[in-house]
Amino acid sequence: MSFFDSEPPHQEEFDLPYENLDAEFAYCKEILESGYVYDSVERIEDLIQIFIEAERFADSLFLIEELIKIFPYNSEYWFKKGIVLNSLFRFDQALIAFEQSLSLNPNDIETLIDKAITEENLNLITLSENTLNKVLELDPNNDDALFSLGLLNQRSSNLNKAIEYFQKVAERDNEYAEVYYELGFCYENTNQLEKALESYEKFLELDPYNPNGWYNRGIVLVKMGELEMAINSYELAISINENFSNAWYNKGNALADLGKLQEAITCFKKAFEIDKNDETAVYNIANIYEELDDLPSAIKYYSESIKINDEYYDAYLSRGFCYDSIGKYQLALKDFNKAISLSKDSVEAWHAKADLEYSLGKVRESILSYKEAVRIDPNNYEIWFNLAETYFELGEWLDALTAFDECIKINPKDATSFYGKAKVNFVLSRTREAIECLKSAFLINPAIKTEFENDYPEIRSSKLFKRLLGESLDK
Numbered sequence: 001m002s003f004f005d006s007e008p009p010h011q012e013e014f015d016l017p018y019e020n021l022d023a024e025f026a027y028c029k030e031i032l033e034s035g036y037v038y039d040s041v042e043r044i045e046d047l048i049q050i051f052i053e054a055e056r057f058a059d060s061l062f063l064i065e066e067l068i069k070i071f072p073y074n075s076e077y078w079f080k081k082g083i084v085l086n087s088l089f090r091f092d093q094a095l096i097a098f099e100q101s102l103s104l105n106p107n108d109i110e111t112l113i114d115k116a117i118t119e120e121n122l123n124l125i126t127l128s129e130n131t132l133n134k135v136l137e138l139d140p141n142n143d144d145a146l147f148s149l150g151l152l153n154q155r156s157s158n159l160n161k162a163i164e165y166f167q168k169v170a171e172r173d174n175e176y177a178e179v180y181y182e183l184g185f186c187y188e189n190t191n192q193l194e195k196a197l198e199s200y201e202k203f204l205e206l207d208p209y210n211p212n213g214w215y216n217r218g219i220v221l222v223k224m225g226e227l228e229m230a231i232n233s234y235e236l237a238i239s240i241n242e243n244f245s246n247a248w249y250n251k252g253n254a255l256a257d258l259g260k261l262q263e264a265i266t267c268f269k270k271a272f273e274i275d276k277n278d279e280t281a282v283y284n285i286a287n288i289y290e291e292l293d294d295l296p297s298a299i300k301y302y303s304e305s306i307k308i309n310d311e312y313y314d315a316y317l318s319r320g321f322c323y324d325s326i327g328k329y330q331l332a333l334k335d336f337n338k339a340i341s342l343s344k345d346s347v348e349a350w351h352a353k354a355d356l357e358y359s360l361g362k363v364r365e366s367i368l369s370y371k372e373a374v375r376i377d378p379n380n381y382e383i384w385f386n387l388a389e390t391y392f393e394l395g396e397w398l399d400a401l402t403a404f405d406e407c408i409k410i411n412p413k414d415a416t417s418f419y420g421k422a423k424v425n426f427v428l429s430r431t432r433e434a435i436e437c438l439k440s441a442f443l444i445n446p447a448i449k450t451e452f453e454n455d456y457p458e459i460r461s462s463k464l465f466k467r468l469l470g471e472s473l474d475k
Helices: 020-033 038-053 058-068 076-088 091-104 107-119 126-139 141-157 159-172 177-189 194-207 210-222 226-238 245-257 261-274 279-291 295-308 313-323 329-342 347-359 364-376 381-394 397-410 414-427 431-444 448-455 461-468
Strands: none
Touching: 020 038, 020 058, 020 210, 038 058, 038 076, 058 076, 076 091, 076 107, 091 107, 107 126, 107 141, 107 381, 126 431, 141 159, 141 177, 141 431, 159 177, 177 194, 177 210, 194 210, 210 226, 210 245, 226 245, 226 329, 245 261, 245 279, 261 279, 261 381, 279 313, 295 313, 313 329, 313 347, 347 364, 347 381, 364 381, 381 397, 381 414, 397 414
16 A cells, blocks of 8 residues: 555554554654564554644654665655655755655656655756656656646746646546646636636535635636625635635625625724734725725724834825825825835825925925926826926926926827916016917817906907907907
8 A cells, every 4th residue: 555545544453543642653663763663564654644644744754764774775665755854845855855766666656746846846847847747658647747737837827838737637537626726727817717717616516615716716706897706705715714814805805896895894804803914904994994084094094004014105105195184284294205215206105295295385395296206207297287387386487388398298188288388478478479378278278268368357458469369369
């Protein structure tokens, strides 16, 4: 019988309860120390298997190494040693053990497959692929080798190639549950959502109590826009594993997308209860409270997310907007500055800072912030327009003209920027240029005429203006 058969070891002579493991371990050590091992080999092997099941890998390794001292040419023991070393994440040593086993039994398929897994763990991808191909030379229809080649390609982002291997396994064995799970992942990440859903549902037919299967099915359904069905899938995952924090989190997202905000809050709070380091769940709670216009609660939860992660850019920015909305401007400015320190190329943070500085009367400072924002995003019309208006207010006419020109370059049909440029030209006594800008503004948006008449009644009534503008104003 193979040591790692899927069936438990046959124990006719004694049944070893788990609570007696320490006593049995001590007894086996005595046997090994005595040198009279031959009649007790099966007993020691049985204890090794039980230790592996109990994840007492160090103890199982001790027994295996003692057996190897006595039976150094037993390929099965070297194979067992490789398995245990893999479990201890000692991959370099595991590879040596597998190679020793293969030197004694070169064509053992099970050892070759586990050797390939170890090689992958060591990022020896080419060697791993070569080992698996050797398995297929020995056994062309070996499902485990085909499946492992699929995993190897999947982890290397060769998803279409991975699908080919997984499909070969599925065609040969339509009850190989894991292959449908991996197919679901590959189809999902190549945007073949119908096939992904079909694969996950096939997997769940074979393994209906697998919470990860229901969770992944929910993710695919969200991408397909089937939010109600996705919520049901997440609920099934949670019913199997109540502490599945990601399922609670994604269920909260789906509920929020459906506008069921209080239910979403409950889900995010549950996700946070399970995982106290999940700052995004807390951030989402804050977002919902902000949407509900409960700004004190929003600020509370944004602050909580910052406690978990003091470099959470989005939380600082969002909390800053909340502080701004309730009139706590200095706290808002502090948050915007912190957001900028975390993401110096954030247009949104620089723009928010500039607007707030302007509102606080720090007009010169706002100019610098607007300029930094347009440096990062030179095609942002709104920021250029704010900058132009601020320059106009400060009487920096040429800079204002430049900013209005940038607005017009971004949006050639922007009547407001033409009108702003006309106002600057009037100040600079550039009457003809002002008239040309007015003509463009009136042509694009005739309603600007009324604003002009209110702003400049003396110019509107001048004969020179009428002559330059012609009849356009009277139409």
